[in-house]
Amino acid sequence: MENENIITQLSIFVSNEPGRLAAIAEILKNFNINVKGFNLAESSEFGILRTIVENPDRAFDCIRSKGVIVKKTDIIGIATEDSSGSLFEAAQIMAKAGINVEYGYSYTGKDSDQLFVRVNDTEKAIKVLKEAGVKLIKRSELQ
Amino acid sequence: MYWNEKMECMPVEEMRKFQYTGFKSLIEKLYNSNKFYHDRMKSVNVRPDDIRSLDDVRKLPFMYKQDLRDYYPTKLFNVPNTDIIRFHASSGTSGKPTVVGYTENDLNYWTDSLARALTSIGIGDKDILQVSYGYGLFTGGLGLHYGAEKVGASVVPTSVGNTERQLELMQDLDVTAIACTPSYLIHMSDVANKMGIDIKKDTCLKKAVLGAEPWTESMRTKIESTMGIRAYDIYGTSEMAGPMFTECEERDGIHISGDHMYVEILDPETGEILEDGEKGEMVVTMLQKEAFPLVRFKIRDITSLNHDVCECGRTSPRISKITGRSDDMLIIRGINVFPSQIEYTLMRIPEIGNQYMIEVTRDGALDNMRIMVELKPDMFSDKVTDLVRLRMRIESELRKYLEIAAVVELKAPGELPRFEGKAKRVIDKRVF
Numbered sequence: 365m366e367n368e369n370i371i372t373q374l375s376i377f378v379s380n381e382p383g384r385l386a387a388i389a390e391i392l393k394n395f396n397i398n399v400k401g402f403n404l405a406e407s408s409e410f411g412i413l414r415t416i417v418e419n420p421d422r423a424f425d426c427i428r429s430k431g432v433i434v435k436k437t438d439i440i441g442i443a444t445e446d447s448s449g450s451l452f453e454a455a456q457i458m459a460k461a462g463i464n465v466e467y468g469y470s471y472t473g474k475d476s477d478q479l480f481v482r483v484n485d486t487e488k489a490i491k492v493l494k495e496a497g498v499k500l501i502k503r504s505e506l507q
Numbered sequence: 508m509y510w511n512e513k514m515e516c517m518p519v520e521e522m523r524k525f526q527y528t529g530f531k532s533l534i535e536k537l538y539n540s541n542k543f544y545h546d547r548m549k550s551v552n553v554r555p556d557d558i559r560s561l562d563d564v565r566k567l568p569f570m571y572k573q574d575l576r577d578y579y580p581t582k583l584f585n586v587p588n589t590d591i592i593r594f595h596a597s598s599g600t601s602g603k604p605t606v607v608g609y610t611e612n613d614l615n616y617w618t619d620s621l622a623r624a625l626t627s628i629g630i631g632d633k634d635i636l637q638v639s640y641g642y643g644l645f646t647g648g649l650g651l652h653y654g655a656e657k658v659g660a661s662v663v664p665t666s667v668g669n670t671e672r673q674l675e676l677m678q679d680l681d682v683t684a685i686a687c688t689p690s691y692l693i694h695m696s697d698v699a700n701k702m703g704i705d706i707k708k709d710t711c712l713k714k715a716v717l718g719a720e721p722w723t724e725s726m727r728t729k730i731e732s733t734m735g736i737r738a739y740d741i742y743g744t745s746e747m748a749g750p751m752f753t754e755c756e757e758r759d760g761i762h763i764s765g766d767h768m769y770v771e772i773l774d775p776e777t778g779e780i781l782e783d784g785e786k787g788e789m790v791v792t793m794l795q796k797e798a799f800p801l802v803r804f805k806i807r808d809i810t811s812l813n814h815d816v817c818e819c820g821r822t823s824p825r826i827s828k829i830t831g832r833s834d835d836m837l838i839i840r841g842i843n844v845f846p847s848q849i850e851y852t853l854m855r856i857p858e859i860g861n862q863y864m865i866e867v868t869r870d871g872a873l874d875n876m877r878i879m880v881e882l883k884p885d886m887f888s889d890k891v892t893d894l895v896r897l898r899m900r901i902e903s904e905l906r907k908y909l910e911i912a913a914v915v916e917l918k919a920p921g922e923l924p925r926f927e928g929k930a931k932r933v934i935d936k937r938v939f
Contacts, residue, residue, distance in 0.1 A: 373889075375887075375889030377882060377887055377917075377919050378919075379916070379917065379918045379919050379922060380916070381918075381922065384919075405891050406891070407891050407894070407895055409898070409916050409917065410894065410916075410917050412889050412890075412891060412894075414889065428884075431919075431920060431921045432919060433882060433884045433887045433919050433920065434884075434887075435887050435888075435889055437889050466890065467890075
C-alpha cells in the first residue's frame with residue numbers, strides 16, 4: 365500500500381520568457397486546478413514552479429496535454445504550530461538519521477502551518493519523523 | 508541497381524574525355540552566342556581555343572550569385588524564350604529572387620539525374636513516395652515528383668504543410684518513402700507523436716530523402732532511430748536545376764554524375780584547387796544545360812571531393828555532406844562557426860530535443876552567441892542545480908568543439924519555432 369504521508373508535488377519547467385508563468389497559471393485556471401501551495405525556484409535563465417494541488421494525477425495529465433514539461437515528485441508535508449521551532453526539530457531529527465533536505469517551502473493554512481520538504485530518502489524520513497512524534501500531513505488532507 | 512549503367516559506371520578516364528568534349532562545345536557555343544560569357548572570357552583573355560584539356564577549365568572566370576541578380580531575370584539565358592518550357596525561382600534572401608529556366612531537354616536531364624539517384628537508394632516502382640517538398644517556384648517538389656514518376660514510383664504530391672493530413676495519408680496509402688527537408692520530417696514526427704502515431708510502428712515508411720538545408724550525421728542517427736527508417740542525403744540547388752544527386756546505399760558521399768556536372772573544390776582564401784578529402788568551396792559547371800548555362804559557378808557550399816570508385820560500382824566522384832554554405836558561416840569574435848557544427852554538438856546531447864535557434868548579438872565590440880534548445884520532457888529534473896549543470900555541460904561541449912563561448916538557454920518543448928520549408932535557425936542581430 366502506498367504511504368499516505370507521501371505527497372505528490374508537481375514540478376513545472378518555466379523558461380525565462382515574458383508571459384511564460386502567466387501562461388502556465390492560465391492553464392491551471394482553465395482546468396480548474398486548485399493550488400494548495402506553491403514555490404518558484406529560479407535561476408537566471410529559467411524557473412521551476414513547484415505546486416501542491418488537489419488531485420495531482422488529473423492536474424498532471426491536464427498540464428502535460430498542453431505540452432508543458434511537468435513531473436511528479438514525492439515530498440513530505442509537516443504540520444507545525446510554531447514554524448521556526450518545528451522546523452528546527454524536524455531538521456534535527458532528519459539530520460541525525462542522515463537524511464538530506466533538498467529544498468522546502470511553507471504554506472500557512474487555516475488550522476496549522478505546513479512545511480513541505482523534498483528529501484533524498486522519503487520513506488526513511490517519514491519513518492523517523494513519525495517515530496519522533498512529528499505530525500505529518502496525509503495526502504487525503506489535501507484533497 | 509543502376510538507372511543508366513553506362514554513364515554511372517563509365518571508366519574514369521573515359522568520363523574525363525566525355526566531360527572535356529562537353530566542356531569544349533559548351534564554351535564555344537557560349538563564347539559565340541552569349542554576351543555575358545563572351546565578355547567575361549575576354550576580360551581574362553581566354554578564347555575557346557585556349558581550352559585544350561579538362562584542366563584548362565581553370566583558365567575560365569568564375570560566375571557568382573551576384574551575376575544572377577545583376578542579370579535578373581533572364582538575361583543569362585542562352586535560348587529564345589519560346590524554347591523555355593518552365594521557370595522556377597529561388598527565394599531571394601537578400602534582394603531579388605533568382606529565376607531559372609528550362610528547355611525540354613533540361614527537364615529531361617534533371618529528371619534522369621533524379622531517376623538515377625532514386626534507383627541508387629532502392630526507390631523504384633514498388634514504392635509509394637510522398638513528396639513533402641514545396642511544390643511551386645521551389646524546385647524541390649516538382650523535381651522529385653518527376654524523378655519519382657520516371658522510376659515508376661507512385662507519387663503522393665502532398666507538398667508542405669497541413670501535417671496532420673499528411674500523416675493520415677502516409678498511413679492510409681502505405682507510403683514507403685518520403686522526400687522533404689530534415690527539419691520538416693522532424694516536425695512531422697513531433698506532430699505524429701501528438702496524434703498518437705508512432706511512425707516506426709504505425710506506418711510503412713522505410714526511407715527518407717532529405718535535403719535543401721544542411722544537416723548532420725548526428726541528426727541522421729536521431730531521425731533513423733526514432734522513426735525506424737533509413738535517411739539519405741540529397742543535394743542540388745535551383746541554379747543547377749534543383750535537387751539532383753543523392754548518396755547511394757553505401758552512404759559515403761553524394762554521387763555527382765560526371766556527365767551532368769563538373770565539380771572543383773577550391774581553397775576559399777587562395778583559390779587553389781584542393782586535393783581529395785580537403786574541404787573547400789565548391790565550384791560547379793553544368794555540362795548539359797541549355798536554357799540557363801552555368802560555368803564555374805561559385806555555389807558557396809563547403810564540401811570535399813572523393814574520386815575513389817565507390818563500393819556500389821559507380822565511378823562518379825562523391826562530395827562529402829555539405830557542412831555549411833560559405834554564406835551561412837558566422838564569424839564570432841574572429842572565429843569561423845558553421846551552424847552545422849553547433850547542430851552536430853547539440854544532437855549528441857540526449858537531454859535536449861531536435862529544435863534549436865542561434866542568436867548572435869554585438870555588445871560594443873564583442874560578439875555574443877546565444878543558443879536556445881528545448882529540454883526533453885522525460886529528462887526534466889525539478890532541481891535547479893541539475894538543470895544548471897545540464898546547461899553548463901552543453902556550454903562546455905560547445906566550447907570544446909567550436910572553441911568559442913556560447914550562452915545556452917533551456918526552453919520548454921514547443922517554444923522554439925518550427926519550420927515547414929527551409930529552417931532558419933540563425934538570427935544575426937549584429938550591425939556591421
